[in-house]
Amino acid sequence: MRRSETLLFTSREADGHENETVARTLRAGLVRQFASGRYGFTPTGYRVRENVISVVEREMDAIGGQRISLPSLNDSGIWRRSGRWESFEGEMFTLENRDGKRLCLAPSHEEGVAHLVDGVVRSYDDLPLLLYQVESKYRDDHARNGLVRTKEFTMKDAYSLHASQDSLSRWYERVREAYVRIFDALDLEFAIVLADNSVMGGSRSEEFVALADEGTVSLRSCPARDCRFGVTDESPRNDLSAGDACPNCGSRLEAGDGIEIGHVFELGTRYAEPMGLTIDTVDGGERDVVMGSYGIGIDRLLHVLVEQHGDENGCRWPDAGADVGSLAPFDVSIVPLEYDGDLQTIADRLYEELGTDTLLFDDPDRTIGERFAESDLLGVPWKVVLGNRYRKTGAVELESRDGETRTVRFEEVAGIVG
Numbered sequence: 001m002r003r004s005e006t007l008l009f010t011s012r013e014a015d016g017h018e019n020e021t022v023a024r025t026l027r028a029g030l031v032r033q034f035a036s037g038r039y040g041f042t043p044t045g046y047r048v049r050e051n052v053i054s055v056v057e058r059e060m061d062a063i064g065g066q067r068i069s070l071p072s073l074n075d076s077g078i079w080r081r082s083g084r085w086e087s088f089e090g091e092m093f094t095l096e097n098r099d100g101k102r103l104c105l106a107p108s109h110e111e112g113v114a115h116l117v118d119g120v121v122r123s124y125d126d127l128p129l130l131l132y133q134v135e136s137k138y139r140d141d142h143a144r145n146g147l148v149r150t151k152e153f154t155m156k157d158a159y160s161l162h163a164s165q166d167s168l169s170r171w172y173e174r175v176r177e178a179y180v181r182i183f184d185a186l187d188l189e190f191a192i193v194l195a196d197n198s199v200m201g202g203s204r205s206e207e208f209v210a211l212a213d214e215g216t217v218s219l220r221s222c223p224a225r226d227c228r229f230g231v232t233d234e235s236p237r238n239d240l241s242a243g244d245a246c247p248n249c250g251s252r253l254e255a256g257d258g259i260e261i262g263h264v265f266e267l268g269t270r271y272a273e274p275m276g277l278t279i280d281t282v283d284g285g286e287r288d289v290v291m292g293s294y295g296i297g298i299d300r301l302l303h304v305l306v307e308q309h310g311d312e313n314g315c316r317w318p319d320a321g322a323d324v325g326s327l328a329p330f331d332v333s334i335v336p337l338e339y340d341g342d343l344q345t346i347a348d349r350l351y352e353e354l355g356t357d358t359l360l361f362d363d364p365d366r367t368i369g370e371r372f373a374e375s376d377l378l379g380v381p382w383k384v385v386l387g388n389r390y391r392k393t394g395a396v397e398l399e400s401r402d403g404e405t406r407t408v409r410f411e412e413v414a415g416i417v418g
Helices: 020-026 043-062 076-082 084-088 110-117 166-184 298-307 339-354 368-378 386-392 410-417
Strands: 032-037 037-042 071-076 094-096 102-105 129-138 154-160 190-194 204-211 217-221 231-232 254-268 279-282 286-287 290-297 332-336 358-360 381-384 395-400 405-409
Touching: 020 032, 020 102, 020 298, 037 043, 043 129, 043 166, 043 298, 071 076, 076 102, 076 110, 102 217, 110 129, 129 286, 154 166, 154 298, 166 204, 166 217, 166 254, 166 279, 166 358, 166 381, 190 217, 204 231, 204 298, 254 298, 290 298, 332 339, 332 368, 339 358, 339 381, 339 410, 381 405, 381 410, 386 395, 395 410, 405 410
Parallel strands: 190 231, 332 358, 332 381
Antiparallel strands: 032 037, 071 102, 094 102, 129 154, 154 290, 190 204, 204 254, 217 231, 217 254, 254 290, 279 286, 381 395, 395 405
């Protein structure tokens, strides 16, 4: 995209915010705040979020997930049948329509999935199933820490349906392993914490908690990357302190803050039983469907990525591997010393070759320093610098977001940054 035609929301200053990560997110122009707990995503923020979603979709599809989309506006009836209308209503946005019917904006969709498959899933032969969506959720939460705790947020929520508890346990582990692959692909530091099922119900759950300088929970975690044991103050086992031996591998636990980025639940028949979701069994009987529920906070991932990978110059984004590549809003920026004459000609030629995931700084009013600073603030992985070296030798300078620079022939650029 040409800088002169691109709507960017970057800013040199973002003062008065809770912490550096929130300020950096706003300085990079990824989001704009509308009100407490409500954010709009800009074109660049949307690009990054879509790249993150692509990583999540890749792993969910790989384990047999089928994507769905459920309405956010729900009748109160299915929530009353499950028994969660009363327990969730404190954080649930509720309203009444013109006919006097009570409605809510769904904070999760266990009831919705049970309704979706009711009457279609009839036999043990129809199971197991893994259904997932990436949609907005709504909770009247106490907003804080930017995208970490908001009233409207994007979530990947998945639901598995089974004929037996053994099947649920196997699929729980399958989704759990997929979550590890997702967070590894995003190059995140995280711990896996035994958790309370709370208002969700069921028998077993675990949280994936990213390490953070300023988080929402106090975390004691194992530093061994292949262990990832963690415990918070809300965990069923919360008697472990920093310096204690990790119960999994023996390493010494370290204290810090954390942000929950994912949660997996074994729900059992918690929702199927009150909603009458049953299947015919192999022996001709009937039994309740067994369910699991699995969530990832997409917007929270964006915040954690900015915190764990960013630096004093702005955002940095990991490479998520096959089919996705860098999570950055642009793969490369073309930075001419000045956009006119021979440098304009070669910049345009290179832009046509590299494609639309390139940001061409063609705005003549910006200095070379401003172009460099904006590229770094956005976290663009590569800068192609066109200056006096090109005029003298025909070579261009490639600079990575980490500051490594090399000189290459013009013809080599696409093969390196493409």
